[in-house]
């Protein structure tokens with residue numbers, strides 16, 4: 001069980017309102033990702049849910065019960081910190097056993113749960129080492145192990161992969177997603193990496209300056225971003241935005257079209273431009289085109305085999321049915 | 334810097350300092366050992382003939398010796414316990430965010446800057462004096478017979494005075510250690526269901542062990558040679574109730590002008606310090622390993 005609802009939650013640090021009144025529902029068993037630029041209040045929101053910070057106003061309910069004033073331990077949530085926060089003087093075994101010891105679980109049961117967590121996380125060979133003798137990925141797994149032995153109502157992750165290298169990050173991403181399928185426990189995951197958000201989430205919460213900009217499944221956010229901010233934030237490379245007469249032709253203040261929804265041709269098209277940098281990824285190539293007529297730089301995704309060079313004159317055509325329209329306030333039309 | 338030539342130059346350059354330091358240590362030690370085997374008393378201007386281990390025998394069989402030895406250890410141990418336990422508690426208090434933190438921290442460190450003789454005098458005359466002291470006044474207020482600390486509990490009083498001097502040192506070192514504790518670790522423990530007390534025992538104390546070790550080692554070096562506080566307050570008395578080894582050496586050699594006996598006492602003190610050091614390193618030295 002792990003249904004969490006935030007009702008008109010406000011957080012102020014002194015005079016500064018970091019989180020203006022915010023409502024959010026997290027269903028039992030969901031994998032929810034908080035995503036947003038640095039400093040937008042993702043960690044703060046997570047810490048409010050964890051109980052490590054007091055709310056300035058509003059209510060937090062866990063499984064329908066008011067948890068606003070409960071101590072962190074009483075909320076039955078487990079948190080994995082960005083710095084792992086392992087206890088350096090304890091062995092891996094003792095680290096994982098710590099929450100059980102605090103809960104007064106008997107010794108045999110402790111051993112059983114440690115063994116099963118270690119097996120699930122491939123830590124069996126490292127149980128008698130200290131955290132200082134482990135690699136980053138192993139430490140991360142110990143931190144997760146410490147969280148899962150408690151069998152919490154929900155897991156909270158604060159950018160758990162940001163200290164790992166790219167390859168390891170992909171691996172751990174899969175492991176955490178797999179873990180979620182296996183445990184079917186609610187997970188709240190903070191990241192500023194939109195790829196992590198897109199690949200892992202059942203539901204993404206896009207935050208900006210403490211305000212929820214949009215909540216939805218990854219594909220919902222990709223297909224129907226509610227405003228310019230979400231449109232620009234979700235998707236990689238970023239969506240291209242065009243204002244002016246092209247937008248007016250679509251009855252909008254701004255139109256947006258994703259790089260994968262623009263066709264590039266060497267002889268004819270809607271917008272003309274000159275090829276700048278091309279990023280070859282093998283399967284695809286991202287071509288940055290300096291367009292004529294003051295539309296600025298546009299990014300286009302083309303097939304990896306396509307032959308374009310710096311300085312080539314090319315033409316771009318957006319796919320009509322994939323154009324997103326926004327009004328002056330940046331809201332979707 | 335790694336050529337043969339530059340290394341030779343470097344050795345040449347630092348040699349004066351090294352030689353000076355070596356002489357500084359070796360000459361007094363050598364002379365002390367030498368004197369300790371002589372019948373050398375300034376009041377007896379005869380030849381300083383070699384008398385073997387007689388000085389040592391005389392010093393060790395002195396009825397005051399065992400008392401002084403025990404007093405030394407009690408003094409060191411008492412002060413260590415008070416300053417480390419008190420230092421941890423004080424550091425925990427100072428680590429709390431509070432108004433006027435900077436000033437409070439300076440006030441706390443202040444006793445460390447007061448010279449031992451001065452602080453001992455302040456304690457003797459201002460606090461512990463059975464007639465005019467503040468403690469006596471408090472006892473009066475409570476309607477109790479004033480307690481003459483320095484006469485009735487001399488060693489305890491000296492432990493109090495020395496602890497007062499060293500508490501800031503311990504508190505300050507432990508405070509810096511406390512501030513280097515990762516707050517996420519404490520938060521993780523909080524989420525793991527540890528009470529404030531468990532967090533202190535399982536997270537904070539292990540984090541502090543290294544600093545506590547340093548505090549204990551440094552203090553022990555200085556506490557073994559406590560002298561001024563005893564000299565100024567009790568003069569080793571009553572009887573020899575507050576005489577420690579350094580004070581005994583002083584009364585043996587300086588008061589009786591016995592250079593040989595005092596030197597023998599000095600060497601015994603060196604041996605004692607080494608025994609204590611070995612003992613300490615065995616017990617807590619492993620905490621210093623990374």
Ligand SMILES: Nc1ncnc2c1ncn2[C@@H]1O[C@H](COP(=O)(O)OP(=O)(O)OP(=O)(O)O)[C@@H](O)[C@H]1O
Pocket residue numbers: 013018036037038039040041042043044045192
């Ligand atoms: N203890 C604090 N006191 C005052 N302001 C704070 C405190 N903690 C966070 N803030 C402010 O709250 C805002 C949100 O911080 P938060 O740590 O939640 O950001 P974030 O979204 O997690 O960013 P990042 O992706 O960089 O981790 C920031 O502007 C930060 O300066």
Ligand SMILES: [Mg+2]
Pocket residue numbers: 042043044
């Ligand atoms: Mg953060």
